[in-house]
Amino acid sequence: MKVFKFGGASIKNAQAIRNMCEIVSNHKEAKLLVVVSAMGKSTNNLELLLEERTNETASDKNLANLLEFHVSICEDLFPTDHDIFNYLKNQISELKVALQSPADYNEIYDQVVSKGELISSNIITAYLNHCGTSSLWVDAREYVRTDNNFREGHVDWKLTEELIRHDIESLALSNVLVTQGFIGRAQNGLTTTLGREGSDFSAAIFASCLSAESVTVWKDVPGILNGDPKLVKDAILFDELPYQEAAEMTYYGATVIHPKTIKPLANKGIPLHVKSFDHPSEPGTLIHDCKLKENQPPTIIIKNDQCLISFKVIDFTFVNEDNLSLIFKTLSDNNIKINIMQNSAISFSIVIDNDTSKIQKLVLSLKDHFDIRYNNGLQLITLKNYQQETLDSYRNNEKILLEQISRKNYRALINP
C-alpha cells in the first residue's frame, strides 16, 4: 500500500482540488490511502469560531462564512443538485450545536475543529467519484484510537494497528481510500485531535500500521530545502536525507514536516517522499535509510515568536538541582517544550514558543520560588551542520541575547 498526504495548501480552492485529484487519479492503480487536512486555513477559522462562540452575532457570521467558503468551492466542482450541498448544511448545523456544548473547552475544541478534516475528506471523496476514480470515505476515528487527552491525543498504537490491519488493505483493493489527518477517537468515544499540523503524523500512523511501501506528503515547496524558502534566500533542495537528519530538523523547528512523523516511519524503514503538488513529476526529497552527504550544505532553521524566561534564585544561593527539578516538573505538568536552555550561577533561562496562557500558568506556579522575567517576540536561529563562512555571517550580530555552539550545530536567540 502507498499513503499520500495532502495538506491545507494543496486543497485550498477548487483549482487546487482538481490538481490534487488528478495526482491521485494518476496513481490509482496502486493500493492507495489518501490522508487529507482541512481546506486552506479552515482550522484557523474553526479556532476563531470557538473563541467567539459566546457572541451570537459573531458566531452566526463565522458559521455562515465557513459554509460559504466550502459551498463556493463545491459550486465550482459539482452540479447544483449534488448531495454535497445538503451535507455541508448539515455539518454547519452540527457545528452550531457543538459550539453550544457546556463541556470542557478542550473537549469542545476537538469536536469543533475536527469538522475541517471531516468536511474536506467528504468533498474530495465525492469529487474523485464524480470524476470516475472510485473512492471510499474512511472515518479515521474508527482506526486511530487515542487516550482522552483532548487537543493532543496520545495514540494507542496496539489497538490502532489491530484496527487498521483488520480491513484497510482489503478496502483498498477496489477503491482509493480517502481519510482525515489530524483526528482520532478517545476511549470515551469522542473525537480527539493529535495536535496542530498533525496530519503528516496521521499519514505516518496509517503507513506504519500497514507496513506501507511508502508515504508521500504533497507540499507547496519542491521538497525539503536547507531553509524555509519563505525566510531563507536561495535555499537549496535536498534530494535525499537520512531519517535522523530529517527528524532533528523538525525538532529544531523546520515546519515542513510534523515532528512526530519520522519516528514511526524510520522504525519500519518506510521511505518518505516530500514532493511538490504543483510539479508532481519532479522527484522532491526522499527521506530514507541513507548517509548524510559529506558536502551537505548547512541547514538554517528559524523559529519566530519565541519567549525567553529567566528564573533567578531569590535567597542568595546558586541555581541547584532542586531548583531545576522544580522548574522541569512545572514545565512538564504544563506540557511546555523547551527550545533551548542555559544557566548561570544564580539564574536559569529557557526559550519556549510564545503561548500566553501556558506562560501565565508557569509564572503563577513558580513566582514564590524565583524572580521571573520574560521577554517576547524573539527569534531562535539554528544552523545545522554549519560551515565557517555561514557561521561567521550569523555570529556577526549585536542583537544576540544567547548563543550555543557545538561541533556541528550553532544556535542563537536574537532580539530582531
Ligand SMILES: Nc1ncnc2c1ncn2[C@@H]1O[C@H](COP(=O)(O)OP(=O)(O)O)[C@@H](O)[C@H]1O
Ligand atoms: N526546510 C524547509 N524546506 C521546505 N519548506 C519548509 C522548510 N521549513 C519550513 N518550510 C515551510 O513548510 C511549508 C510547507 O509545510 P506546511 O505548510 O505545514 O504544509 P501542509 O500544511 O500543506 O502539509 C512550506 O510552505 C515552507 O514555507
Ligand SMILES: N[C@@H](CC(=O)OP(=O)(O)O)C(=O)O
Ligand atoms: N488542519 C490541521 C492539521 C494539519 O496538519 O493541517 P496541514 O496539513 O494543513 O498543516 C491544522 O491546520 O493544524
